[in-house]
Amino acid sequence: MSVEVTAGVHASWGAATDRGLRRTLNEDAYLASAPVFVVADGMGGHEAGEVASACAVDVLRARLVGRSATPEAVNAAIVEAHREVQRIEAEPGRAAGTTVSGVVLSAVEGVPYWIVVNLGDSRTYRLSRGALEQISVDHSEVQELIDSGAVTRAEAAHHPRRHVVTRALGATGAVDVDYWLLPVSANDRILVCSDGLTGELPDPFVAETLLAESDPQAAADRLVAEAVRAGGRDNVTVLVVDARALEGADDGSSLTTPRGHDEPDDDTLPRGSRPGSGTREAAR
Template sequence: MSADGPVWGASTDVGTRRASNEDSYVAAEPVFAVADGMGGHEAGEVASAAATRALARLAGKPEVTARDVQERLEAARARLQALPPTLGRSPGTTVAGVVLTEHEGAPHWLVLNLGDSRTYRLQGHVIEQLSVDHSEVQELVDQGHISPEEALRHSRRHVLTRSLGATSSLAVDYLLVPVEQGDRMLVCSDGLTGELDDTVIAGLLRSYPHPQDAADALVAAAVAAGGRDNVTAVVVDAPRDLSA
């Protein structure tokens, strides 16, 4: 990978209705990820922190594979399994992110996803959701029972079919995507996508040259639009020099 590495920024906010922030993130080359905790205040914070701290152990490694990521998430799950039953509801968390890696000698984004936090890629004026929501409403959309527009208002839109927790299986989605010149990646919790649609997100990503300014603007816009949940955004720009 070129020494001219990626540039990134990250921002998070408790929002307007929550007492605490159960989101957590890691932004340390080559790992950029967001976790959105579940299970109540303390349980959610513990779960999301366990996920991002485990992934942060990969920071600075010259090469990271899907197996490396899986091993770190397994370690996070083991930590949750070892917790005493004093937290009440079982702690769990979503995990979404990208790892800048190499595949067959070329730079790639390794996209990882568990739950309904999301990863997007912006190329020019085109935004693409690379992750797939692991939720009941997404399954209904995939089966043709409801439309994407109906999913936004569905009463069970927050019910997940996969997560990282002490009692759940660790069925993580992985996707390798070639890095292209000009890629801007967004990893975010559903506190962002619950308030802003993809068109607004794309517009804000295009409006700010530096990723930190883009991340700050996205989070501020989601809070201003209602901020009904914790909001977190990590924005990563591909290296300018993609030569090996």
């Protein structure tokens, strides 16, 4: 699908999801409706994860789709979704929750930006000038171990705590979400995915696939199919969003953003430039 979203940006996108080969439910949910493109991966046992991810997506759809999406509006929608997910009943001893990661197309003084949002270990990447860059920072125990030098990335892939996230929508207390403001560049391609993709396919293979498939729906379909073929140990969801026909955007070389709690304020650095953080735990 392709529409003019904001500030002269024409976006086209594709979306695909699969429950995988080992799960009875698909606890992933996604929203791909201009200007919002997000993935949510639920947790909480039984059907609580499925309900939590769907609840988060429903709130974001109601608050943001078809409207002017400012950073303040995005943050307000995330806070509301957090409160709604907190009301969901889960298994005894567990809390319902969900990751959320993705982008919202916005404009600041007429210049188009991606507002990148992240909580948990779903991911948002940008493919630009042939290079794939992870924008979001995982909120997970293994990411903190990697950042501290306790384990390597190869060791983290098989760590017994690799599925434990340290922040989630619906966790106890105030929402603790990361935001980035990323200037839109000509021919940007955004990838948003649950960990069912990144747990099965290495980033270089993902980058090759995104470069090989020019159509965003074909790219999303192929990535999901490849993740299932590689093992399909988890639900897998992929959104691919392309930006075209830009007016007024800069070269997209900088990454600046507020960091959100109840109000967006502090700076959040790009992937690889900040240590891991977070104290709340939720395990799938």
